[in-house]
Amino acid sequence: xxxxxxxxxxxxxxxxxxxxxxxxxxxxxxxxxxxxxxxxxxxxxxxxxxxxxxxxxxxxxxxxxxxxxxxxxxxxxxxxxxxxxxxxxxxxxxxxxxxxxxxxxxxxxxxxxxxxxxxxxxxxxxxxxxxxxxxxxxxxxxxxxxxxxxxxxxxxxxxxxxxxxxxxxxxxxxxxxxxxxxxxxxxxxxxxxxxxxxxxxxxxxxxxxxxxxxxxxxxxxxxxxxxxxxxxxxxxxxxxxxxxxxxxxxxxxxxxxxxxxxxxxxxxxxxxxxxxxxxxxxxxxxxxxxxxxxxxxxxxxxxxxxxxxxxxxxxxxxxxxxxxxxxxxxxxxxxxxxxxxxxxxxxxxxxxxxxxxxxxxxxxxxxxxxxxxxxxxxxxxxxxxxxxxxxxxxxxxxxxxxxxxxxxxxxxxxxxxxxxxxxxxxxxxxxxxxxxxxxxxxxxxxxxxxxxxxxxxxxxxxxxxxxxxxxxxxxxxxxxxxxxxxxxxxxxxxxxxxxxxxxxxxxxxxxxxxxxxxxxxxxxxxxxxxxxxxxxxxxxxxxxxxxxxxxxxxxxxxxxxxxxxxxxxxxxxxxxxxxxxxxxxxxxxxxxxxxxxxxxxxxxxxxxxxxxxxxxxxxxxxxxxxxxxxxxxxxxxxxxxxxxxxxxxxxxxxxxxxxxxxxxxxxxxxxxxxxxxxxxxxxxxxxxxxxxxxxxxxxxxxxxxxxxxxxxxxxxxxxxxxxxxxxxxxxxxxxxxxxxxxxxxxxxxxxxxxxxxxxxxxxxxxxxxxxxxxxxxxxxxxxxxxxxxxxxxxxxxxxxxxxxxxxxxxxxxxxxxxxxxxxxxxxxxxxxxxxxxxxxxxxxxxxxxxxxxxxxxxxxxxxxxxxxxxxxxxxxxxxxxxxxxxxxxxxxxxxxxxxxxxxxxxxxxxxxxxxxxxxxxxxxxxxxxxxxxxxxxxxxxxxxxxxxxxxxxxxxxxxxxxxxxxxxxxxx
Numbered sequence: 001x002x003x004x005x006x007x008x009x010x011x012x013x014x015x016x017x018x019x020x021x022x023x024x025x026x027x028x029x030x031x032x033x034x035x036x037x038x039x040x041x042x043x044x045x046x047x048x049x050x051x052x053x054x055x056x057x058x059x060x061x062x063x064x065x066x067x068x069x070x071x072x073x074x075x076x077x078x079x080x081x082x083x084x085x086x087x088x089x090x091x092x093x094x095x096x097x098x099x100x101x102x103x104x105x106x107x108x109x110x111x112x113x114x115x116x117x118x119x120x121x122x123x124x125x126x127x128x129x130x131x132x133x134x135x136x137x138x139x140x141x142x143x144x145x146x147x148x149x150x151x152x153x154x155x156x157x158x159x160x161x162x163x164x165x166x167x168x169x170x171x172x173x174x175x176x177x178x179x180x181x182x183x184x185x186x187x188x189x190x191x192x193x194x195x196x197x198x199x200x201x202x203x204x205x206x207x208x209x210x211x212x213x214x215x216x217x218x219x220x221x222x223x224x225x226x227x228x229x230x231x232x233x234x235x236x237x238x239x240x241x242x243x244x245x246x247x248x249x250x251x252x253x254x255x256x257x258x259x260x261x262x263x264x265x266x267x268x269x270x271x272x273x274x275x276x277x278x279x280x281x282x283x284x285x286x287x288x289x290x291x292x293x294x295x296x297x298x299x300x301x302x303x304x305x306x307x308x309x310x311x312x313x314x315x316x317x318x319x320x321x322x323x324x325x326x327x328x329x330x331x332x333x334x335x336x337x338x339x340x341x342x343x344x345x346x347x348x349x350x351x352x353x354x355x356x357x358x359x360x361x362x363x364x365x366x367x368x369x370x371x372x373x374x375x376x377x378x379x380x381x382x383x384x385x386x387x388x389x390x391x392x393x394x395x396x397x398x399x400x401x402x403x404x405x406x407x408x409x410x411x412x413x414x415x416x417x418x419x420x421x422x423x424x425x426x427x428x429x430x431x432x433x434x435x436x437x438x439x440x441x442x443x444x445x446x447x448x449x450x451x452x453x454x455x456x457x458x459x460x461x462x463x464x465x466x467x468x469x470x471x472x473x474x475x476x477x478x479x480x481x482x483x484x485x486x487x488x489x490x491x492x493x494x495x496x497x498x499x500x501x502x503x504x505x506x507x508x509x510x511x512x513x514x515x516x517x518x519x520x521x522x523x524x525x526x527x528x529x530x531x532x533x534x535x536x537x538x539x540x541x542x543x544x545x546x547x548x549x550x551x552x553x554x555x556x557x558x559x560x561x562x563x564x565x566x567x568x569x570x571x572x573x574x575x576x577x578x579x580x581x582x583x584x585x586x587x588x589x590x591x592x593x594x595x596x597x598x599x600x601x602x603x604x605x606x607x608x609x610x611x612x613x614x615x616x617x618x619x620x621x622x623x624x625x626x627x628x629x630x631x632x633x634x635x636x637x638x639x640x641x642x643x644x645x646x647x648x649x650x651x652x653x654x655x656x657x658x659x660x661x662x663x664x665x666x667x668x669x670x671x672x673x674x675x676x677x678x679x680x681x682x683x684x685x686x687x688x689x690x691x692x693x694x695x696x697x698x699x700x701x702x703x704x705x706x707x708x709x710x711x712x713x714x715x716x717x718x719x720x721x722x723x724x725x726x727x728x729x730x731x732x733x734x735x736x737x738x739x740x741x742x743x744x745x746x747x748x749x750x751x752x753x754x755x756x757x758x759x760x761x762x763x764x765x766x767x768x769x770x771x772x773x774x775x776x777x778x779x780x781x782x783x784x785x786x787x788x789x790x791x792x793x794x795x796x797x798x799x800x801x802x803x804x805x806x807x808x809x810x811x812x813x814x815x816x817x818x819x820x821x822x823x824x825x826x827x828x829x830x831x832x833x834x835x836x837x838x839x840x841x842x843x844x845x846x847x848x849x850x851x852x853x854x855x856x857x858x859x860x861x862x863x864x865x866x867x868x869x870x871x872x873x874x875x876x877x878x879x880x881x882x883x884x885x886x887x888x889x890x891x892x893x894x895x896x897x898x899x900x901x902x903x904x905x906x907x908x909x910x911x912x913x914x915x916x917x918x919x920x921x922x923x924x925x926x927x928x929x930x931x932x933x934x935x936x937x938x939x940x941x942x943x944x945x946x947x948x949x950x951x952x953x954x955x956x957x958x959x960x961x962x963x964x965x966x967x968x969x970x971x972x
Contacts, residue, residue, distance in 0.1 A: 064647035065177045069168045071651050072181075073160045073188050075448055075658055079198065079455050080153045085464070086457050088201025089336070089757075092464070093484035094134065095148055096475060097126070099467045101135040102142060107534040111289070113559070114595050115483070116535045117469035119491070120476055121504030121514065122555045122579070124483040125301065126490050129294050133243040134204045147465025156197060159210035164188050166213030167414065171421045173220055174370050177642045178440055181650060182350065183421030185447050187213070190413040191327050191344045194454035199330075199339055208248035209410040211241045216414075219256055222279065223263040223272045231275055232615055235282035242287045246294070247402045251411060253283075255377060266369035285611035292604035300558060303401065305487035310756050311403045315773065317387040318406050324348055329453045333676040335766035336755055337457075341385075341406040346447040347416050351378075354422030361425040371422055374415040381412035437646060441653050448657060452665075452672040473508040477501075479758045480729050486756070492557045495578035504553050517591075521551035521581070528591075536595040543588045552580040552593055559601070563592045681719045681767055690814060691807075692791055693800040696730070696759070697721045698814055699767055703787070707820045710778040714747070714819065718770040718789055720754060722762035729758045730791040730800065734772045736819060737786050740902040746785065747774040752794060759791075782823045782916075783904035787816040818908075827914045832867055838961050840938040841947030844878070844906065845869040846961070847914065851934075855968040858925040862967060864934065866917040868899065870909035876940060878906045878947070882919045883935040883960075884927070884967065892932060895921040929971045934963040 085091050097115070104112035111132075118124035127135075134155070141151040167187040172180035187193065196206040215237035222230035238256055242249030260276040263269070284291070307313070318341050326345035330337030343351075357363070358371040383389055385405045393399050427439045464471075475484075480500070482488045488498060507514050515530050516538050522528060526544035533539070538552065554560070556573040562582045563569060569582045580593060597605065642650075665671050676682040679689060684700040691697060699719040708714050716734055732754040736747040749772040753759065762768060790813040792799040799812040832848035839845050850865040864882055877898070884893035898905050899917040909915060937960035939946040946959035 063172075063177065063641040064644045065168065065172070065181055065642035066165070067647045068181050068642070068650045068654075069165050069184055070161070071654050072185050072444075073157075073164055074654070075661065076188055076194060076197075076455065077157050077160060078658075078662070079457070080157060083149075083463050085149050085152065086198045086201070088199060088457075091201030091203060092475070093481075094201065094203045095152055095464060095467065096472050096484050097130075098135045098138045098142070098148060098152065099469065099472060101127075101132065102139045102148075103469060104535045105139055105143075107536070109534070109536055112535065113293070113597075113601070114536060114557070115472075116554075117472045117508070118476070118483045119488075119555065120473055120482070120499060120502035121508060121516070122499065122502055122553060123557075124490055124555070125492070125557050126483055126485065128297065129246075129301065129303070129490055130485075131204060131208075131243045131246050131249070131290065133240060134207045137207075147463075148467050149463060149465050152203075156203065156206070159207050160188065160193075160197070163193070163210035163213060166210070166215075166217055167417055170213045170217035170220065171418050173217065173224075174367060174418070175421055175425065178436060178646075179421035179424040181421075181642070182424055182440060182443055182447075183417045185444050186344075186347045186350060186417035186420040187414060189344070189447050189451040190347055190417065191340070191342050191451060191454065192409045192413045194451055195339055198454055198457045199337065205245045205248050205407070205410065208241045208245035208252070209414070211237055211244060212248075212252055212411070212414055215241055215252070215256060216259060219260050219276075219279065220263060222275055223260055223269055224267065228618075231278065232619055234279040235286060235611075236615065238279065238283040239286040242283070243290050247407055248410065249287075250398065250402070251408060253280075255411060256280075258377075259373060262373045263370070267366060282611055282614070285607050286615070287608070288604040288611070289601075289608035290604075292607070293598075293601045296600045297558065297598075299493070301490050301492055303489050306403060306485075306489040307400045308487065310751065311487060313393050313400055313403055313405055314390065316404045316406060317390070318385045320382070320386065323382060323385065323409075323412075327451060327453050329672060329674045330456075331674050331676050331682060332456060333766060335763060335768045336757060338769055341409060343409065343413060343416055344447075344451065346443070346450050347413070347420055350420035350423045350443060350447075351416040353426055354419035357422050357424075357426035358419075361422075361429065363425060367425075371419065374418045378412055378415040378419065381408045381415065384408050385412075437649060441650055444650065445653050445657060448654070452661070456673045468511070469514075470508045470511055473505060477505070478727065479761050480753075481758065492555050492573075492578055494556050494573035494575075496576035499577070502553060516553045518551040518553050518579075521549060523548045531590075537593065539590065539592045541588070542584060542591045544584065544586055547583065547585045549581050550584045550591065554580050554593070556580045557595075558598050559595050561594050561596055563594075564589050566590070566592075676767070678765065679721060684719060686817070688814075691723075691803040693803065694807075695723055695726060695800060696791060697723055701789070701816055703817055703819075706817055707822055708776050709822050709824050710776055710780045710782075711824070712776050714774040714776060714787075716749075716772045716774065716787065716789075716816070718754070718772070719767050720762075720770060720791075721767040722759065722764050724764055725760075725762075727760050729753065729760050729794070731794040732770060732772075732789070732791055733813075734774060734787070734789045735813075736774055736776070737788055738903045739784060739786060739905060739908070743786075746780045747776055749774050754791070776821060780821050781900065781903060782821050783900060784908035785819045785821060787819050788813045789816055790814055820908075827867065827916065829867065829914075833965070835963060836961070837869075837952055838957065839871065839950050842950075843871055843874055843876070843947065844938060845871055846936065849963055849965075851963075851965055851967070854966070855970055856923045857970050858923050858927050858972050861920045861922050864919045864921065866919065866936065868909075868915045868917055870906070870911055870913050870915070873909065873911050875907050878938050879941045880917060880919070881935075881937050881939065881960075882921055883937075884921060884923070884932045885935050885962075886930065886932055891935075892927045893921050893923050895919045923969060925972070927969050929969050931966045931968050933966055935960045936963060937961070 085095070100115040100117060101112060113125060113128040115124045115126050118126065138151050138155050141154050142148060146154065164184050164187060168180040168184040171183035193209070196202050196209070215234065218230045218233045218237050221227055222234050238253065241252050257280055260279070264272050264276060322340055323342055325340050325342050327342060328340055330339065354371070355375060358368060358375070384392070385408050389405070393405065424436060424440060427436050476482050482498070483490055491498065503518065504514060504516065514533065517528050517540055519528070523544055523546055525546065526542065526548060529541045531539045531541055542550070551574060555578050556571055560571060560580055561568065562571050562580065564584055571580050571582050573579065574581045584591060674682060679697060679699060681687065681699050685702045687700040688698055697720070699721055701719065702717040704715040714736065718732070718734070732751050734749045735745040737743040737745050755768050755770040757768060790799050801809045802811045802814060804810050829848060832850055834848045835846060837845050837847050845868065847867045847869055849867065852863055856862040866880070879896055880899055881894060881896040883891045885891050897919065899915055901918060904915060937946050948959055949957040949961050951957055
C-alpha cells in the first residue's frame with residue numbers, strides 16, 4: 001500500500017479520485033489509509049500552488065534584465081581593478097582636488113571654496129568656479145578607510161553602473177526591456193565613455209554623463225506617471241549634473257527642459273506643466289550655492305584665459321567623417337595616443353537602424369514621438385560639434401568657455417544609445433521565432449568587442465593611495481600647470497604677475513608646518529608666532545616696536561578678512577603679486593586672516609538651503625502618507641520584463657567573452673593592441689631620428705598635404721621622445737618659411753607645451769604626438785616654402801641645437817618638408833603687355849610684362865613685373881636681370897635677382913607654370929634725364945653664363961631682349 005500511495009501522490013487530483021474508486025471494497029482499511037493520504041496530498045498541492053503563485057508574483061515583479069545591466073560593464077571595469085589609476089591627461093589633477101577637499105573636511109570646512117595649497121601654497125579659489133560634487137563624493141568614500149586612488153576607482157565604477165542602469169531604465173520605460181539592454185551596452189561601450197575613463201580622465205564630466213540618463217528617466221516618469229517621488233528626484237538629479245560639471249550642466253539643463261516639454265505636448269498632459277516648472281526652478285535653487293557665486297564673481301578671476309590659445313573652441317571642431325568613423329587601435333608606446341572623437345561604429349549602425357525602425361516599425365505614438373526627440377537632440381548635438389556651427393559658439397553667451405565642441409558627444413552618445421535600442425523593434429518583424437533574442441545577443445557581443453581597443457592603456461608605475469598637500473605643490477613644480485587647471489584661469493585679477501615658485505615651497509617639500517606670514521615683511525625688531533592654522537585661517541601673535549605692513553603669502557580674493565586684536569582692518573593686495581597685506585601698529589597684537597563667505601555667497605547658500613528644506617519636508621510628508629508608489633503605468637511599461645531564461649541567455653555570452661579575453665586574448669595575442677619599437681613610430685609618414693641637444697629625440701612627422709592654397713590650413717604632426725626625465729619645460733614652434741636666406745615666416749604655430757603636455761612630465765620610452773595647425777594667409781604669395789620645427793626654452797628663447805650622429809651642432813631647427821602654395825585661380829594675362837614670346841635657353845619663356853609707370857626720377861625706384869612660363873622642370877637656379885640702357889646699349893641701372901625676390905627660384909617651378917616675377921629697379925641720382933630701354937636676360941649665377949634667347953620662330957636673338965617699351969627719366 002505504501003508503494004501504491006507513493007505512486008499515486010504524483011497523480012492529478014482527478015486521477016487520484018478515480019484510483020480510489022477503483023479500489024476493492026473489502027479493503028476498507030486500506031482505502032481509509034489512502035483517503036488519509038489523499039488529504040495530505042491535497043493539502044501539499046494547495047501549499048505548492050500557493051508557493052508557486054507567490055513565486056510567480058515575485059518573479060513577475062523582478063526584472064532579471066538588471067542582472068544583465070550589472071554584468072554589462074564588467075569587461076570595461078576589469079582594467080580598473082589593477083593597482084593605480086589609468087595614465088590619463090587630467091585624472092591626476094582630479095585626485096589632487098580631492099586631497100584639497102579632504103584636507104578642508106579635516107579642518108571642519110565641509111564646503112570649501114578655497115584650495116589653500118594650490119599655486120605653490122598661495123591658494124586658489126578653484127571650488128568657487130569648478131563643480132565640486134565628484135571631489136566630495138570621493139572624499140566621503142575615502143573616509144571609510146580606502147586610499148585616494150581606491151576611493152576614486154570605487155566612484156568611477158559606481159558612475160559606470162549608474163549610467164548603465166539609467167540608460168536601461170530610461171529606454172525600458174519607452175521601448176521595453178530588450179531595447180533597454182542594447183541601449184545600455186551601447187552607452188557603456190561608447191568610445192566617449194571609455195575615453196573619459198582611460199584616456200582623457202575628465203572624471204567630473206564622466207560623473208555628469210552618468211547622471212544624465214537617470215535624470216531623464218526620472219523626468220519621464222514624473223510626466224507619464226503620478227509618482228510624487230520623482231517630483232523630488234528630478235530636481236535633485238538635474239542639480240547633481242550641474243554641480244558635477246559646469247559645462248555639462250549648461251548643456252543638459254535645456255535638454256531636460258525641452259524633454260519634459262516634449263513629453264507634455266506629445267502626450268497632452270497639460271496638467272504636468274506645473275510639475276515641470278517646479279522641477280526646473282527647484283533644481284536652479286538647489287545649485288544656487290555654486291552657480292550664483294560662479295556667475296556673479298566671474299569678473300574677479302581671469303576666466304577669459306579658459307577660452308584662449310589651445311583652449312579656443314575654434315581649434316577643436318570635428319568633422320562628420322571623424323564622428324562616424326570606427327575606433328582605431330592606439331599605440332601603447334605613445335604618451336598621448338591619438339583617439340578619434342567618434343560615436344562608435346556599432347552605435348552608429350544600430351542608431352541608424354533605430355531611425356529606420358522609428359519610421360516603419362509598429363510603434364505606439366508615444367514611442368515614436370519620444371524617438372523623434374532623441375533624433376532631434378542627436379542632430380543638434382552633432383551639428384554643434386562641426387565647424388559650420390562656429391557663429392553660434394561666437395555669439396551665444398558663455399558658450400565659448402566650453403572650450404571643446406566635442407564635449408557635446410556625451411549627449412550625442414546617450415541619444416544614439418537610445419536610438420540603438422529602438423533597432424530591436426525592427427528585428428521583431430523578422431519571421432524567425434527567436435530572431436530578436438539571437439540578434440540582440442550578437443549585437444551585445446559586437447558592441448563590446450568593437451571597443452576592446454580602449455581597454456589596453458598603460459598604467460603609471462607608482463601608486464598614489466596616500467597623498468598630501470605636498471603632492472599638490474610637487475605636481476605644479478613638475479608640470480608648470482598651476483592650480484590643477486590648464487591656463488590658471490582662476491587666478492584672482494589682482495595677480496598681475498603669475499608665479500613660478502613661492503617662499504612656501506621649501507616648507508611643503510619638507511612636509512613641515514606651513515607658516516604663511518612672510519617673515520621678510522616684519523621689521524628688524526619684530527617677531528611673529530603662529531598660534532593657529534587651518535585651511536581658511538591663520539592666527540599669529542605679533543610683536544613689533546614700530547608699525548609695519550605685514551604680508552601673507554596668500555592671494556587676495558574677496559572673502560579674505562583681516563583683523564588686529566579682533567578689530568577689522570583693510571586688506572590691500574600687493575602689486576604685482578596680489579598678496580594679502582595690511583597695516584599692523586606697534587606693540588603686541590593678535591593678527592588673524594580668515595576666509596569667509598561674501599554676501600553673494602551667503603545669499604546663494606540661503607537659497608539652496610531653503611530649497612533643500614523644501615525637498616526634505618516634502619519627502620517626510622510623502623513617507624508619512626506613503627504616497628511614493630506609482631498609481632498608473634503606461635501601456636508600454638506593462639510589457640513583460642526579461643525572464644530569468646532570457647537574462648541568462650544574454651548574460652552567458654558576456655561571461656564567455658570575458659573568459660576568452662582574460663584567458664586567451666590578453667596573455668597569448670596582441671589583438672586590439674599596437675606598440676611601436678623603441679625610438680620609432682609605427683605608421684609615421686616621414687620617419688627620422690634626430691637628436692636635439694641630448695634632451696629630446698625627434699622621431700618624424702606626418703603632414704596632411706604638401707600643396708596648399710592661400711586660405712587653407714596646413715596640419716602637421718610631430719613626434720618627440722624624451723631622452724631622460726628633466727624638470728625643464730620646452731616650447732615648440734612650427735614655421736612655414738620662404739626660401740630666402742633671410743627668410744620670413746608666412747605662417748607659424750607656437751605652443752608653450754608640445755601637445756599641451758609639459759616636457760617635464762614626459763616619460764622616456766614613450767613618444768609624444770604633437771599636432772599643429774598652420775593657417776596659410778590669403779596674402780601668401782604662390783611659390784615653394786620650407787616647413788621648419790624645433791624646441792626652445794620659453795624663458796630665454798634659445799633653441800635646442802640639432803645634433804648630428806657625432807654630436808656636432810648642425811642647426812637650430814629641423815627642416816621638415818617643402819610645401820608648395822598654389823594659386824587659387826590662374827594668372828590673368830588679358831591686361832598684360834604681350835611680348836615674343838621669347839624662350840631663354842629652351843627652359844624659360846617670357847610671356848609678357850607690366851610697367852606701371854613710364855617715367856621715374858633719379859633716386860627712386862620703378863617697378864617691373866615679368867610673366868614667365870617654365871617649359872620644363874629644372875634643377876638649375878637661374879638669376880634674372882633687368883637693365884636700364886640707353887640707345888647705345890650703355891647700362892645706367894640694374895636689378896639682378898632670383899625670381900619673385902628670391903622666394904620662387906627656377907628649380908622649384910613646375911612645367912607650364914606661370915610665374916609672376918617682380919623687380920624693383922633703383923634709378924641712380926647720376927642717371928641723365930632722357931628715354932631709356934629695358935633689357936631682360938637670364939643667367940646662371942655660378943658661371944655667369946647667360947641663356948640664349950630665341951623668338952617664336954626659333955631665330956636666335958642673342959643673350960638678352962629689349963622690351964617694346966621705354967622709361968623716361970625726368971629731371972629731379
